[in-house]
Amino acid sequence: MSTIIPLRELQVGQKAHISQVTASGELGRRIRDMGLIPGAEVEVTGRAPLRDPVALRLTGFTLSLRNNEADHITVEI
Amino acid sequence: MSKKLTLALAGNPNSGKTTAFNAITGARQHVGNYPGITVDKKQGTAYVDGREVHVIDLPGTYSLTAYTMEEVVARSVVADERPDMVVDVVNAGALERNLYLAVQLMEMGAPLTLALNMMDEAKKQGMRIDAQKLSSLLGVPVVETVARTGEGVDELMLKAVSTADAKAGKPWEPLAISYGPDLDPVIEEMVALINKEQFLTDRYPARWVAIKYLENDEEMQRIGRPFGAVASELESRAAEVAEHLDATLKTYPEAVIADYRYGYISSILRQGVVSRLDSMQERLAFSDKLDQLLTHRMFGPLIMLGILFLIYQITFTIGEIPMGWLESLFGWLNETVSAAMPDGMLKSLVVSGIIDGVGGVMGFVPLIMFMFLQIAFLEDSGYMARIAYMLDRVFRYFGLHGCSVMPFIVSGGIAGGCAVPGVMASRTLRSPKEKLATLLTAPFMACGAKLPVFLLVVGVFFADNEASVMFMLTLAGWISALLVAKLLRSTVIKGEATPFVMELPPYRVPTFRGLLIHTWERTWQYIKKAGTVILAISILLWLAMTFPKLSVEQIAPFDTQRAAVTAQMEEAKAAGQEDLAGFEERLADIDNVQSEEALRNSVAGRMGIAIEPVTKWAGFEWRTNIALVGGFAAKEVIVSTLGTAYSLGEVDAEEAQPLADRIANDPHWTPANGVALLLFVLLYAPCFVTVVAIKQESGSWGWAIFSTVFNTAFALLVATAVYQIGSL
Known part of the structure; x- marks a missing residue:
């Protein structure tokens, strides 16, 4: 049983696999350059004090992106 | 060999x-x-x-x-x-x-x-x-x-x-990855075309060029366009494929290419290259624990405020010490040269133009070194990324970036900073538009050199509320910087926010050697580049405030007056009068009036008078104008130039009591003038050392000149509005 939800809705501490990245242009390139591609496992490790941006753990490193950037990514839990 | x-x-x-x-x-x-x-x-x-x-x-x-x-x-x-x-x-x-x-x-x-x-x-x-x-x-x-x-x-x-x-000597062997059934055939065709036309093949492998065209790479398209037909053929092929992929798979070539590249990588890694011994148990690394505290909802911002305040304190209290040594060194040099050289133009040029000018620049070096040392520490330790992470939400609203906070604070976000290291601190911003908006607005902050002017004016008009007015000025700096950043980002530096997607590197203890190398290379760049340009400009400013000199006819009346006073003094002395101080004072007064006349006659003075019709709307008369022109060299100069313009001789910025009395008793000066001047000094053109730093960081004189012109216009607008409302 798996559901597809926007990355924004992932809670801190929750893990998921990326199902789709819909960003194009510069943002799309940046996201892919950082290894955020379908199939990659991500875990939300924290949110900034104002709930935005969000910190994500991928294999071996942590990166942060803004909520409106996370909206271009859906994940499977 | x-x-x-x-x-x-x-x-x-x-x-x-x-x-x-x-x-x-x-x-x-x-x-x-x-x-x-x-x-x-x-x-x-x-x-x-x-x-x-x-x-x-x-x-x-x-x-x-x-x-x-x-x-x-x-x-x-x-x-x-x-x-x-x-x-x-x-x-x-x-x-x-x-x-x-x-x-x-x-x-x-x-x-x-x-x-x-x-x-x-x-x-x-x-x-x-x-x-x-x-x-x-x-x-x-x-x-x-x-x-x-x-x-x-x-x-x-x-x-x-x-x-x-x-x-050595063998041709390069480009790797060819398969990009799948949709792209491979197109790549083959494009490669054939590229090879046939010898299109850019001397610089790039044909397959690489084809892939770049499919990725819609602007740089490659720009390089290709002058070649005409081949380039447009490649572009249209790429567009066709993009359309096809969008219609059939709801995707685009760039994404497909990235997926296949990662696919290639993971196919290699999966063949037993990487194994995780405790892969099941994701260990909470030391860095994550630190992050739980350092980016905590409540403690995170508090700790950050503490760290930023500490950096500011260290830069300006410890940096002050070697800065004092340098000042004494240049003061000593000034005196020695003054004593050794005969009076005249050359001496004035060497002492006031070159030594003071270079001394002014070198005085910043300790500040810059301490600031860069600490910034290097924040960067190398990984904390800088966390600052950006925590503050991004606030700064993004104004079209800036989380990293913008550092330049703002160093520039005088906490009153007393300096825009020169502040502008240079914008180097940590990797997003070009946000960086430009940051370095153009950072000079609005209440830097240390503006403080003597503030203290003077506030002391005269708001003696009862000094602390709160000073605080409001600091706040006015922040508000102006943020609002103007927002304005710039929606007009001249318009454009989507640069994606934030940023790595949060694990915390590390920086290596001492790395810190020293980073600090030194940045400091040396400042000394080398800024030094040459700034020397030239300080000579120019010296020329503007010195020439043209008073003519012999203009000096004659002063000489006559001096002769008269001297004669009276001699008489009094002959009559046995002990106390001659009154005469000496009168002589000094004559000298001061002559200095005022000389300043008024100089290019800078004439400029001050010429712009009076405009600045009178903000309540500034020519004396203030000259001081403000001089303030372009360094804001500290405003108080001393104002002193000369009011015939008080050189006024020490630290002890400006005579000037304060003079202003307090001048019917021309009202609190409305005072507030207008305060805001103007806060907001107008950055000093030229900062302008040079802006040129260096933005990479263009255009933006440096923009900051001078735009900030002055903006300041004049604000000052005029305040003065007009205040004088109603």
Whole structure:
């Protein structure tokens, strides 16, 4: 049983696999350059004090992106 | 003797590339700029087995697209300078993402050696990497290194050099990855066309060009366009494919290419290259624990405020000490030269123009050094990324970036800073538009040199509320900076926010050597570049405030007056009068009136008078105007020039009581004038040292001049509005 939800809705501490990245242009390139591609496992490790941006753990490193950037990514839990 | 090798160092940011560069070249390195842009060009020399190797440190990049200046530079250095070997420093702990760059370098055909860096950390995380296997699967040498300790670096260089020798003279062999059934046939056709037309084949492999066209790469399209038909044919082929992919798969070529590249990488890694011993149990690393505290909802911002305040304190209290030494040194130089040289123009030029000018510039050096040392510490430790992470939400609203906070604070966000190191601190911003908006607005902050003017005016008009008015001025600086940033970002520097997607590197203790090298290279750049331009401008300003001199006829009445007073003094002395102070005072008064007349007659003075019709709306008369013109040299000069303009002689900025009394008793000066002047000084053109720093950081004189003109216009507008409302 798996559901597809926007990355924004992932809670801190929750893990998921990326199902789709819909960003194009510069943002799309940046996201892919950082290894955020379908199939990659991500875990939300924290949110900034104002709930935005969000910190994500991928294999071996942590990166942060803004909520409106996370909206271009859906994940499977 | 074999020929001198050129080696380029590539790698992701945070992969330890800079540390590796320092380990390889030691102190034998120098930093410059690539022409026209602000990306640092670092080069150095290494000796491998007694052989000289030229090492180019490419800017840190995640990829080789054309979105950032860093990537364009990295790409064109590899394509045009054709290094004999490219060493890609990869973070072993995040191998998959780091190999993304390596694969693109191999697609360009560059001879590659992989430095599997940070092996110690990867091992601690429970990772095992089979370097031999990785090497044979990728077909490039792989060497394990720990750049921080220097472990493996010698071996890396030996391997890189011997591989370069083995490949010398042979053509580059670009890697060809399959991009799937939708793209492969198109790539084949495009390659055939490119080869037939010899399109750019002297610089790039045909397949690479084809892929770049499919990726819709602006830089490649720009290079290609002058070739005409071939380029447009390639562009239209790429557009066709894009349309097809969108219609059939709801995707686009760039995404497909990235997916296949990652697919290629994971197919290699899955063949037993990487194994995780405790993969099931994701260990909460030390860094994550720190983050739970340092980016905590409540404690995070508090700790950050504390750290920012501490940096400010250290920069300006400790930096003050060597700054005082330098000031005394230049003061001593000033006196010595004054005593040694005969009076005259040349002396005035050397003392007031050159020594004071250069002294003014050198005085900033300790501040800049302390600030850069601490910024280097924040960057190298990984905390800078957290500052950006925590503050981004606030600054983004104004079209800025989380990293904008540092330049603002150093510039005087806490009153008393300095815009010169502030503007230079904007270097940590990697997003060009946000960086430009930051460095254009940072000079609005209440820097230390504006304080004497504030103290003077506030002391006269708001003596009862000094502290609160000073605080409101600091606040006015912040409000103006943020609002103007918002204004600029929705007009002249318009555009989407640069994607924030940013790595939060694990916390590390910076290496002492790295800190020193970073601090020194940035400080030296300031001394070298700013020094030459600033010397020229300070001579110009000296000329403007000195020439034309009063004519003999203009000086004559003063001489007559002086002669008369001197004669009276002699008479009094002959009559046995003891107290001659009254006469000396009158003589000094005459000198001061003459200085006022001379200043008024100079180019700067004439400018001050010429602009009076405009500035009178803000309540400034010519005396204030001259002082403000002088303030362009350095804001400290405003008070002393105002003193000269009011015939009080040179007024010490620290003890301006006579000037304060003079203003307080002048019917022309009302509180409305005072507030207008306060806001004008806060907001108008940055001092020219800052302007030069803006040029250096923005890479163009255009923006430096813009900041001068725009800020002055903005300040005049605000001052006029305040004065007009206040005088109602």
